[in-house]
Amino acid sequence: xxxxxxxxxxxxxxxGVVVKGIRFSNLKKIGDPAELAVxxxxxxxxxxVFLDISATPKGRETMVEVVKKxxxxxxxxxxxxxxxxxxxxxxxxxxxxxxxxxxxxxxVRDRSLVRRASRIFGSQCVVVAVDAKRIGxxxxxxxxxxxxxxxxxxxxxxxxxxxxxxxxxxxxxxxxDGTRSGYDIELLQAARMAVDIPIIASxxxxxxxxxxxxxxxxxxxxxxxASLLHYRQYSVIEIKKWLAEKGVEVRF
Numbered sequence: 001x002x003x004x005x006x007x008x009x010x011x012x013x014x015x016g017v018v019v020k021g022i023r024f025s026n027l028k029k030i031g032d033p034a035e036l037a038v039x040x041x042x043x044x045x046x047x048x049v050f051l052d053i054s055a056t057p058k059g060r061e062t063m064v065e066v067v068k069k070x071x072x073x074x075x076x077x078x079x080x081x082x083x084x085x086x087x088x089x090x091x092x093x094x095x096x097x098x099x100x101x102x103x104x105x106x107x108v109r110d111r112s113l114v115r116r117a118s119r120i121f122g123s124q125c126v127v128v129a130v131d132a133k134r135i136g137x138x139x140x141x142x143x144x145x146x147x148x149x150x151x152x153x154x155x156x157x158x159x160x161x162x163x164x165x166x167x168x169x170x171x172x173x174x175x176x177d178g179t180r181s182g183y184d185i186e187l188l189q190a191a192r193m194a195v196d197i198p199i200i201a202s203x204x205x206x207x208x209x210x211x212x213x214x215x216x217x218x219x220x221x222x223x224x225x226a227s228l229l230h231y232r233q234y235s236v237i238e239i240k241k242w243l244a245e246k247g248v249e250v251r252f
Contacts, residue, residue, distance in 0.1 A: 041076050115165050211243065
């Protein structure tokens, strides 16, 4: 038996409110982050991810308060990302109650950040989020919320991140994000072949079958979910029961 596969609700937080968009735009309000996090924990979510998408200094301060408030009542791991640029940002969020910190643009801008953060806080605290866009037969790393190409090859980049001490890769397909047409399985497979650290599949879940494919054919260790959960299509428990019936090992 391998390790149990994880189901991780993702809450995009904009100035203290959870929102949902499609391909990173057209945001709709969903609710209060602390309340939703506890609701998903009670549905047996394995972890929670908060992504601060407000991109303003005001939003940053709000986020630290949101993390504090959430951590008081949350008893599963909480990962927080969005706008994290420095070791100080890592420290702030971890002290506020986050268990892991996710970095994306900053990891590309400052190649030493992953290494330094993993040395100071431990690699289990360092998640590198990678936004991947398909360009011909390969994938390119995009930064700045999926708007800016870097020229970096996704598979080479995640190898580098693993070598520098990242504990996990949160891999989002920009092409699939919010479309609910399924994860990019080829991308997941290529990533799985390249690194040994856990891979969280993100972007495109529209059905239970999609989640199953990401965790089996795609080889992902966890599935990040937003639309399926926020619009009450399924609860985490329903998703896990369905996966268990299909032979996927999950935690209850």
